[in-house]
Amino acid sequence: MSRVSTEIENHVARVTMTRGDKMNALDVEMVESLIAAGEALIGNDDVRAVVLSGEGPAFCAGLDVANFGRFAAEDPEALIMPRTHGLSNAFQRVSLVWRDVPVPVIAALHGVTFGGGLQIALGADIRIAHPDTKLSIMEMKWGLVPDMGGMVVLPKLLRSDVLRKLTYTADQVAADEAQAIGLVTELADDPKAAALALAEKIAGKSPSAMRAAKRLIAVAESGAPEADVLLEESREQAGLIGKPHQMEVIAANMQKRAPRFD
Known part of the structure; x- marks a missing residue:
């Protein structure tokens, strides 16, 4: 069952996570749906910009905790070590696929953008957040490390000491601080509308x-x-x-x- 919708209008693709009742938490189906949505855009010459957003109260709350038991019951090396998507596994591809989309991708963030949700947003070219958005490199809360492509992008955005502090503590960061340190591009009271306006501007260029x-x-x-x-x-x-x-x-x-x- 797809957990993502894609609508293309005036050369702008609107990719929306549709698991709003679960704060768009990431389960295997969500990961697969996002990868499929991103890969479908790679060869689409009609698309000139992409807006990535989430339905409901949050952009993405990160990994669905209901999946922890499922993952723990499997051999972790068999689950995440195979390179199933070029250099990455599926959990990394869900973030990095947006870098392979050949046109600008704009993530519209609201509510919470935690853990894997933040790493997905990091795959976008630009991130526009509501002023009340909370962000977190949250994996340490669950005794884990960021492993969804975040470490490819985060060192390019954050100073090393800031990256280490946020990774070690899993602290939540308010949107204004996230903008100040480089996690967020800009703030907007209606981030999706702002992202669409920017996408339309981009779509009007060569x-x-x-x-x-x-x-x-x-x-x-x-x-x-x-x-x-x-x-x-x-x-x-x-x-x-x-x-x-x-x-x-x-x-x-x-x-x-x-x-x-x-």
Whole structure:
């Protein structure tokens, strides 16, 4: 049973976790549904931006505690060690799949964004949170460590001492503090509306340039040698200059109108 809905309108995909009665807590079905939703967008050339949100009172409360017994009864190495999705297992793919979606992904956060829910949000390019949102690297509360791709992203966002404190304590962080330390991009009283507005703005830009920008930023953040980053800048730019999308942007700017890429 799918726990996620996807609606595409005006080139914006709205991906919504629909387990609101359980605060969108992560069980195996939710993980599988989110992966499927993300992978379905990877090859969709009609989509230019994605908004990821959750129904009900929370974005995602993290792992469904009802699954702890189920997981404990299984061999943990057999459950999480196999690399079932390239470099990752399914629990890591549910977060990192959003980095592989070739267009910007915006997470709209409200209520609580805890544990695995935070790691899913970290897979997005941008996070917009309600001022009352609470966030936590919560795994230590349950005697665990973050293992859903968070350690790929968190060291790029947080100072080492802040990352260590939040990981060691499982403390909850208010949205304004989360913004100050880099977990959240911006605050909004209606984060989903703000995310949709931003997605629509992005969708109005050159589709090929936007995809190139996401690829280029990924290379720049990967720790690649400076020479490789500079070469990639040139390669991406050469693929855009004089092509139909760029020519339409120039024409639209000269004519003082919105560009048309359809």
